[in-house]
Amino acid sequence: MGKGMGGVLSKKKKADDSAAPPPKDKEEAAPEPKAAVEPAAAVEAAPPVELAKPAEPAAPSESTAPGAVTDPASDSISEAAAVKKDAPESKKMSFDYTLQPHSTIPGPEGPLMVCILDGFGENEFKDEYNAVHVASTPTIDALRAVPKRFRTIKAHGTAVGLPSDADMGNSEVGHNALGSGQVVDQGARLVDIALETGKMFEGEGWKLISQAFPKHTVHFIGLLSDGGVHSRADQLFGCLRGAAARGAQRIRCHILTDGRDVPDGSSVKYVAELEAVLTELREKGCDARIASGGGRMKVTMDRYEADWSMVKRGWDAHVLGKAPFTFTDAKTAVTTLRGTEEDPVSDQYLDPFVIVDEAGAPVGAIEDGDAVVLFNFRADRMVEISKAFEYQDFTTFDRERYPVGLRFVGMMQYDGDLKLPANYLVPPPEILHVSGEFLVKNGITTFACSETQKFGHVTFFWNGNRSGYLDAKLEQYLEIPSDKIEFNKAPDMKAREITAASKEAILSGKYKVVRVNFANPDMVGHTGDLAATIRAVETVDACVKELLETVDQVNGRWIVTSDHGNADDMVQRDKKGKPMKGEDGKLLPLTSHTLASVPFFIGGKGLPDGVVLRDDVPDAGLANVASTTFNLLGYEAPSIYKPTMVQNAA
Numbered sequence: 001m002g003k004g005m006g007g008v009l010s011k012k013k014k015a016d017d018s019a020a021p022p023p024k025d026k027e028e029a030a031p032e033p034k035a036a037v038e039p040a041a042a043v044e045a046a047p048p049v050e051l052a053k054p055a056e057p058a059a060p061s062e063s064t065a066p067g068a069v070t071d072p073a074s075d076s077i078s079e080a081a082a083v084k085k086d087a088p089e090s091k092k093m094s095f096d097y098t099l100q101p102h103s104t105i106p107g108p109e110g111p112l113m114v115c116i117l118d119g120f121g122e123n124e125f126k127d128e129y130n131a132v133h134v135a136s137t138p139t140i141d142a143l144r145a146v147p148k149r150f151r152t153i154k155a156h157g158t159a160v161g162l163p164s165d166a167d168m169g170n171s172e173v174g175h176n177a178l179g180s181g182q183v184v185d186q187g188a189r190l191v192d193i194a195l196e197t198g199k200m201f202e203g204e205g206w207k208l209i210s211q212a213f214p215k216h217t218v219h220f221i222g223l224l225s226d227g228g229v230h231s232r233a234d235q236l237f238g239c240l241r242g243a244a245a246r247g248a249q250r251i252r253c254h255i256l257t258d259g260r261d262v263p264d265g266s267s268v269k270y271v272a273e274l275e276a277v278l279t280e281l282r283e284k285g286c287d288a289r290i291a292s293g294g295g296r297m298k299v300t301m302d303r304y305e306a307d308w309s310m311v312k313r314g315w316d317a318h319v320l321g322k323a324p325f326t327f328t329d330a331k332t333a334v335t336t337l338r339g340t341e342e343d344p345v346s347d348q349y350l351d352p353f354v355i356v357d358e359a360g361a362p363v364g365a366i367e368d369g370d371a372v373v374l375f376n377f378r379a380d381r382m383v384e385i386s387k388a389f390e391y392q393d394f395t396t397f398d399r400e401r402y403p404v405g406l407r408f409v410g411m412m413q414y415d416g417d418l419k420l421p422a423n424y425l426v427p428p429p430e431i432l433h434v435s436g437e438f439l440v441k442n443g444i445t446t447f448a449c450s451e452t453q454k455f456g457h458v459t460f461f462w463n464g465n466r467s468g469y470l471d472a473k474l475e476q477y478l479e480i481p482s483d484k485i486e487f488n489k490a491p492d493m494k495a496r497e498i499t500a501a502s503k504e505a506i507l508s509g510k511y512k513v514v515r516v517n518f519a520n521p522d523m524v525g526h527t528g529d530l531a532a533t534i535r536a537v538e539t540v541d542a543c544v545k546e547l548l549e550t551v552d553q554v555n556g557r558w559i560v561t562s563d564h565g566n567a568d569d570m571v572q573r574d575k576k577g578k579p580m581k582g583e584d585g586k587l588l589p590l591t592s593h594t595l596a597s598v599p600f601f602i603g604g605k606g607l608p609d610g611v612v613l614r615d616d617v618p619d620a621g622l623a624n625v626a627s628t629t630f631n632l633l634g635y636e637a638p639s640i641y642k643p644t645m646v647q648n649a650a
């Protein structure tokens, strides 16, 4: 993922240089031409796969090399590239990005700060398990008390382009909506459609993997759960059945256990479900098995280059068939690696394992000519493993062996700028004309900052899944390196460092927009540790106070909001909302996001008194934030965006 900074905060970069991580980004990692592959096998026509309905979420309610910095200029998106090549003709036509001055709201003297409290929801369950409610939050409480400048907005389901309103929100779709002002059909939905219509099986990506069907193995690697954030098991099953029905002779699954978007311990159930599908395929003559796996926070699914060793563990297990633990079946693997009652291990952190035969040989190492499908639709945690598979000259870690003639595809293309991977099963969502483009095309400067775990959220996702700068001359992106430990052990994370850097940016006079993401409520919330999450929320509240005071010093304005819930409910509940207990009588922690709406606050010394929230957009969601942002900057909102949430100034 392109990252960059220079100028005002460059002293931080220098401090990090000595320990810069291995090379990344397009320049040093350009893919070699693919090795020649065998001609396509004759592919029998098979019917579209019928999808099971997404399972009902159970009472819905993150390692690290220092942040390195690339040369901003090398990452700029050119005018031409800003409109994707495969955009429909109407969208390719030159687009007018000119912003018009707002009819009644003058531009601010100081900057506009947009602050995202990641995972901070306004939950209806206001009890002791709601860390947002229990925490002492004088700053947010005071904001809630300001009439007509506080409301809640939708952050889940169809409001952010997900298949149904039973889908909790997440950072990808949330930041896409916040940054683009539009609701687009997201990956989960696009894959559903591709499977239901059978289009997946007609695409170029499928043609590529189908070359391996007669004589080689097709490997599926991804997150095994129905969390619907990165992947969905029913979509994996659709692909497996689709491959077997079209002649795949040998299939191997490499499973990453969840416990983060779904309850901890549910890995056992998902393995059983997958085994049932694999048995069904074997009965039809397809040699189908689970071959390797591990916990998503330990194996393969690193993001934003926080900890490449996770990806190496994944490569070793999936490709080389090497892991510290071997088992002859996946159920035993998962149940054993989950530890004991005295020393439990969560699904998120299971050690890497490999399934072996009676002779101890791995049943599914990846060999020359095999096909590999990464079945996650979401990008952030698939980019690194994609680089390891896609780039023949990859050097970030020693792959030991790189299979020749691999047919490698992603469920989607994960990075539209890097075109990574080159081959994919379903075209990714097209997110055009994002707010950042309007800003840079009108000469408006931006500073964006978060720590590693959320850095790509306020840059890559915010900019419609584009790595790098939209215009390096007008933008400054700063990454504060995250800790490499489980975040309940250090719930303050890097909030104070983010605050210090953002205050410097606000006071510098260089930026009209200052965009900040605090990771704490989300990242600590995912650990299921209530006490630590309360502390995380309190830390963020104190940091927000400092930022608001700093904005006031320079007569600026602010928007404080969130991208989805998480810290606002830390316990699994039954249908009536009653907290649930396990067999041991202990409360069952909720590690996932929630379905809660999120708060939306506007304010600042530089905001004219008459600028208040409208009351005629009750269903407003995250996609309505961008229009509001333009209004608070003194501009009319782009007409293609969801309506603003502010009234004209009186």
Ligand SMILES: O=C(O)[C@H](O)COP(=O)(O)O
Binding pocket: 062, 169, 170, 171, 172, 229, 230, 260, 261, 381, 522
């Ligand atoms: O990737 C993760 O950490 C979780 O699956 C979702 O969290 P996020 O959407 O807040 O990143």
Ligand SMILES: [Mn+2]
Binding pocket: 118, 119, 170, 171, 172, 174, 522, 563, 564
């Ligand atoms: Mn988030």
Ligand SMILES: [Mn+2]
Binding pocket: 119, 171, 522, 523, 526, 566, 593
């Ligand atoms: Mn999260």
